[in-house]
Structures are given as structure tokens and as C-alpha cells.
Amino acid sequence: MEMLASPLASSARLPRLTNQDKEQQMSERPKIFVKPNGSIRVTGAVDFVDADGNVIETKENFSLCRCGNSKEKPYCDGSHREAGFQG
Numbered sequence: 319m320e321m322l323a324s325p326l327a328s329s330a331r332l333p334r335l336t337n338q339d340k341e342q343q344m345s346e347r348p349k350i351f352v353k354p355n356g357s358i359r360v361t362g363a364v365d366f367v368d369a370d371g372n373v374i375e376t377k378e379n380f381s382l383c384r385c386g387n388s389k390e391k392p393y394c395d396g397s398h399r400e401a402g403f404q405g
């Protein structure tokens with residue numbers, strides 16, 4: 319009698335992560351860069367939560383103002399250049 323492998327049993331196994339998989343996961347983690355004389359650049363997906371911890375929006379790849387001159391706060395609109403922001 320021929321034994322067949324159960325598709326359920328094989329799909330229930332956890333996959334072993336390769337180094338490439340781990341690098342992929344690391345590259346998907348959000349990162350924050352403070353740009354000289356400019357904005358705070360956020361890469362990757364980030365949840366915005368309210369005071370109660372509810373996710374109100376998820377955004378990817380955006381820049382936050384740190385000069386105080388943006389008309390689109392909290393996001394950077396490039397006004398830091400005209401303002402000559404140093405920081």
C-alpha cells in the first residue's frame with residue numbers, strides 16, 4: 319500500500335528561515351533617518367495610533383517636519399529649504 323503525505327501535515331510545519339529570508343524581514347522593518355538640515359524620513363509601514371491605542375492610519379515612506387515651518391504638519395512639505403533650517 320502506497321503512503322501519501324498529508325498536505326495538511328506538510329503545510330502545518332513552520333518554514334525554516336534562510337539568511338535571505340531574515341535579511342528580507344529586516345529590510346521591511348520601519349527605519350527613521352534624521353536628515354541634516356531637513357526632515358525626519360520614515361521608511362517602511364508605520365501604524366498611527368490614538369490615545370487609546372487604536373490604529374487610525376497606516377502609512378509607508380513619509381517625512382515628518384522638524385523645522386516647524388511646514389503647512390502640512392506633521393509632514394514635511396519642503397518649507398525647511400526656504401526657511402534655511404539648520405539642525
Ligand code: FES
Nearest residue numbers: 383384385394398
Ligand atoms: S522639515 Fe521640511 S518643512 Fe519642516
